């Protein structure tokens with residue numbers, strides 16, 4: 001049985017003071033959650049939030065990282081640094097990184113291998129644009145992205161990875177994939193994992209849905225058999241809304 005995992009991706013929001021206020025409000029609201037709860041603040045808020053969640057059920061992740069341990073990569077953060085800061089997770093290959101910062105399947109794969117090598121749990125994002133959906137290539141696209149990201153991992157390592165299916169057209173738009181559509185595509189992703197790593201790994205890997213998930217649709221989405229959680233953007237910026245999703 002896969003334990004559901006709901007993660008808040010704060011994206012480029014919140015100063016350290018705002019992050020402090022948000023996490024302090026959130027902690028009591030999610031203390032009885034039956035799923036794994038993760039928050040992903042910006043780099044500059046990681047230390048503040050990490051200290052405040054000590055002793056709680058909330059885990060923490062970064063929103064991106066470089067694959068190298070150190071070097072002349074101005075503006076980048078390494079896996080070693082995230083581990084030193086006590087990070088549990090790292091989001092990789094988010095569509096905003098792919099769209100605005102030239103992230104490719106190849107760099108997502110390098111980052112995934114580096115994360116796993118450093119015992120960080122990657123939350124690997126895959127998903128199609130509206131044009132791709134309308135062109136009927138959603139299945140091919142998510143299969144390619146998934147297989148490329150996981151290339152080089154062992155089946156044992158794949159079991160602990162988290163994948164987030166985020167249709168790009170549903171992110172921040174208020175448009176959600178229907179629960180049936182999301183369930184179907186996540187099933188396709190799981191099948192792709194099975195082809196490369198076997199049934200045991202595919203049965204263990206947790207696959208989230210992301211894209212305008214909110215208190216109003218979380219229960220239905222989380223009720224679908226293939227959906228193991230959510231990667232929440234906008235609704236994770238309000239403690240009450242995020243807690244309602246977490247306590248779906």
Ligand SMILES: O=C[C@H](O)COP(=O)(O)O
Nearest residue numbers: 009171172211212233234
């Ligand atoms: O990482 C989170 C996703 O991009 C979803 O964002 P959203 O909930 O604002 O649509």
